[in-house]
Amino acid sequence: MSVTISDIEAAAARLAGHAVETPLIESPALNERLGRRVLIKPETLQRVGAFKFRGAYNRLSQLSADERTRGVVAFSSGNHAQGVALAARLLGMPALIVMPSDAPAVKAEATRGYGAEIRFYDRMTESREAIAAGLAAERGAVIVPAFDDPDVIAGQGTAGLELVRQAKARGAELSAVLTPIGGGGLIAGVSTAVKALSPSTQVFGVEPAGYDDTLQSLRAGERIGVKPAFRTLCDALESPAPGVITFPIVQKNVSDIAAVDDAEVAQAVRYAFSVLKLVVEPGGSVGLAALLAGKFASLPEGPVGLVLSGGNVDPDLFAALLRGET
Amino acid sequence: MSVTISDIEAAAARLAGHAVETPLIESPALNERLGRRVLIKPETLQRVGAFKFRGAYNRLSQLSADERTRGVVAFSSGNHAQGVALAARLLGMPALIVMPSDAPAVKAEATRGYGAEIRFYDRMTESREAIAAGLAAERGAVIVPAFDDPDVIAGQGTAGLELVRQAKARGAELSAVLTPIGGGGLIAGVSTAVKALSPSTQVFGVEPAGYDDTLQSLRAGERIGVKPAFRTLCDALESPAPGVITFPIVQKNVSDIAAVDDAEVAQAVRYAFSVLKLVVEPGGSVGLAALLAGKFASLPEGPVGLVLSGGNVDPDLFAALLRGET
Numbered sequence: 001m002s003v004t005i006s007d008i009e010a011a012a013a014r015l016a017g018h019a020v021e022t023p024l025i026e027s028p029a030l031n032e033r034l035g036r037r038v039l040i041k042p043e044t045l046q047r048v049g050a051f052k053f054r055g056a057y058n059r060l061s062q063l064s065a066d067e068r069t070r071g072v073v074a075f076s077s078g079n080h081a082q083g084v085a086l087a088a089r090l091l092g093m094p095a096l097i098v099m100p101s102d103a104p105a106v107k108a109e110a111t112r113g114y115g116a117e118i119r120f121y122d123r124m125t126e127s128r129e130a131i132a133a134g135l136a137a138e139r140g141a142v143i144v145p146a147f148d149d150p151d152v153i154a155g156q157g158t159a160g161l162e163l164v165r166q167a168k169a170r171g172a173e174l175s176a177v178l179t180p181i182g183g184g185g186l187i188a189g190v191s192t193a194v195k196a197l198s199p200s201t202q203v204f205g206v207e208p209a210g211y212d213d214t215l216q217s218l219r220a221g222e223r224i225g226v227k228p229a230f231r232t233l234c235d236a237l238e239s240p241a242p243g244v245i246t247f248p249i250v251q252k253n254v255s256d257i258a259a260v261d262d263a264e265v266a267q268a269v270r271y272a273f274s275v276l277k278l279v280v281e282p283g284g285s286v287g288l289a290a291l292l293a294g295k296f297a298s299l300p301e302g303p304v305g306l307v308l309s310g311g312n313v314d315p316d317l318f319a320a321l322l323r324g325e326t
Numbered sequence: 327m328s329v330t331i332s333d334i335e336a337a338a339a340r341l342a343g344h345a346v347e348t349p350l351i352e353s354p355a356l357n358e359r360l361g362r363r364v365l366i367k368p369e370t371l372q373r374v375g376a377f378k379f380r381g382a383y384n385r386l387s388q389l390s391a392d393e394r395t396r397g398v399v400a401f402s403s404g405n406h407a408q409g410v411a412l413a414a415r416l417l418g419m420p421a422l423i424v425m426p427s428d429a430p431a432v433k434a435e436a437t438r439g440y441g442a443e444i445r446f447y448d449r450m451t452e453s454r455e456a457i458a459a460g461l462a463a464e465r466g467a468v469i470v471p472a473f474d475d476p477d478v479i480a481g482q483g484t485a486g487l488e489l490v491r492q493a494k495a496r497g498a499e500l501s502a503v504l505t506p507i508g509g510g511g512l513i514a515g516v517s518t519a520v521k522a523l524s525p526s527t528q529v530f531g532v533e534p535a536g537y538d539d540t541l542q543s544l545r546a547g548e549r550i551g552v553k554p555a556f557r558t559l560c561d562a563l564e565s566p567a568p569g570v571i572t573f574p575i576v577q578k579n580v581s582d583i584a585a586v587d588d589a590e591v592a593q594a595v596r597y598a599f600s601v602l603k604l605v606v607e608p609g610g611s612v613g614l615a616a617l618l619a620g621k622f623a624s625l626p627e628g629p630v631g632l633v634l635s636g637g638n639v640d641p642d643l644f645a646a647l648l649r650g651e652t
Binding site: 029273 | 349355371373375596599604605637645648649
């Protein structure tokens with residue numbers, strides 16, 4: 001059940017003409033501040049505003065004609081929901097998304113805008129897995145996992161494929177690549193691509209403080225769950241444990257993981273606004289937050305690739321962050 | 327005193343390695359909404375967050391050693407000030423900026439951050455031209471005009487050069503290019519590049535309502551000044567009249583000009599935030615506003631190049647725009 005560079009190449013072929021090949025962006029001001037080149041991969045500019053479209057499209061485009069008719073079910077607080085909803089629309093199949101009732105309004109609206117049906121559930125009293133399983137059984141629909149699926153991981157990996165190739169095209173040998181970690185689908189895919197194309201490049205992950213299940217799992221040498229009593233600004237990264245498929249890939253490929261707190265994330269969001277002129281959601285900016293706060297003592301010298309994974313943030317929350325209200 | 331494609335090519339050579347070659351961005355969601363391809367040139371990602379760095383660097387890099395010692399003076403409410411300040415710092419010369427006391431705080435801070443000295447003046451009672459002339463005479467410094475200067479225009483034209491070449495590289499024959507108009511430096515340079523490299527491409531300009539001096543001048547066949555009693559959200563575009571050098575270029579190259587009001591601009595800023603995930607200042611978004619509001623009846627079919635000219639907006643104003651408070 002692992003994922004190879006061939007799987008990622010095949011995913012890239014499926015995505016060609018459907019996903020955006022996001023550009024590589026470089027900010028002289030950020031380079032100067034950090035004393036190194038930072039090659040930014042803004043997946044904020046991807047369809048649905050996040051890398052999640054890549055994995056969803058790669059998975060859905062491989063369904064049989066019969067499966068397409070019965071459609072797909074996914075559970076997600078946001079970006080995966082939008083990725084599945086849009087991929088389903090483009091491929092002409094029905095999609096049902098199971099979403100917590102407190103999901104960011106902007107993500108729920110966008111998901112509905114892509115034509116998906118939404119079933120809200122209560123985070124505290126209901127199990128999204130049980131609801132999704134029941135609905136999928138009723139309809140004979142396929143459940144599309146948010147991260148623990150080889151095709152989803154391979155799809156996310158195409159961002160890493162592009163990043164390494166684009167960096168080489170502009171003469172940069174990446175010493176490291178940084179990505180956010182939720183369930184680990186992005187870093188599993190990206191690190192597989194990076195290690196295949198540029199074996200000496202190290203891969204680092206960043207989690208929100210309190211939701212550092214993957215860091216704790218790495219240290220323990222086995223999958224550890226966390227259950228923090230508090231929320232984080234990074235709604236996209238609130239996974240309670242690494243995936244069964246993603247974790248061994250992380251163990252093999254990832255050099256280190258850092259955790260950033262809400263204040264560091266808020267500063268990164270503001271920095272992206274004022275200096276990079278990019279709209280990045282809190283969860284998408286944790287890699288930038290880690291760089292700005294100097295979280296990685298072991299980061300090698302040289303150019304760094306930085307994945308800004310998503311930009312779907314409620315306007316009111318963004319305004320609050322800009323005004324320092326949160 | 328005109329500007330040729332050779333001047334723009336020479337400017338591009340001077341800017342190489344100093345200015346950012348901003349990428350071309352395409353949003354499937356925007357394409358779908360407008361029923362055509364829109365190739366976005368985000369000068370928001372340029373150094374200092376606006377195209378102005380191009381013209382300033384092109385002008386300043388041609389000063390003699392003696393002139394460099396005495397430095398430069400500029401008057402500007404913002405983006406030109408930052409462009410001159412950073413170009414001067416990179417070239418090791420002193421810069422003094424004459425700036426209205428009500429300029430956006432973010433622009434004044436950034437200008438100071440680049441090491442320039444600032445002299446504030448009162449928009450209502452003082453003449454910035456007189457202040458700048460006095461200070462320049464005192465110091466033997468060169469005054470760098472914001473737009474009415476062949477080297478400044480040629481520098482801005484490099485954005486057009488890149489746009490046409492990048493569009494061709496991705497197989498798009500541009501039917502039209504849209505840029506904002508303040509004093510006309512950007513559209514004069516960009517239209518010169520566009521008409522030289524792709525003669526059939528039409529160029530359109532957009533001004534803020536009330537500050538449509540270039541549109542009125544085009545209609546009158548001569549330079550007309552405006553003096554509106556109100557401000558506009560587009561602080562970067564509040565020029566009272568087209569330039570002596572820029573206007574004949576606009577007359578020769580520009581097919582049509584539209585005006586957009588504050589409500590249309592605010593909507594474009596919000597659209598850029600929520601769909602494009604780009605931070606665009608009000609003045610930088612007038613082209614997008616015109617497209618979204620369908621302002622150009624004569625816009626030809628086919629792919630359009632859209633210059634988003636700057637992203638320097640006060641966080642508090644941006645928050646107010648997101649919350650619909652302004």
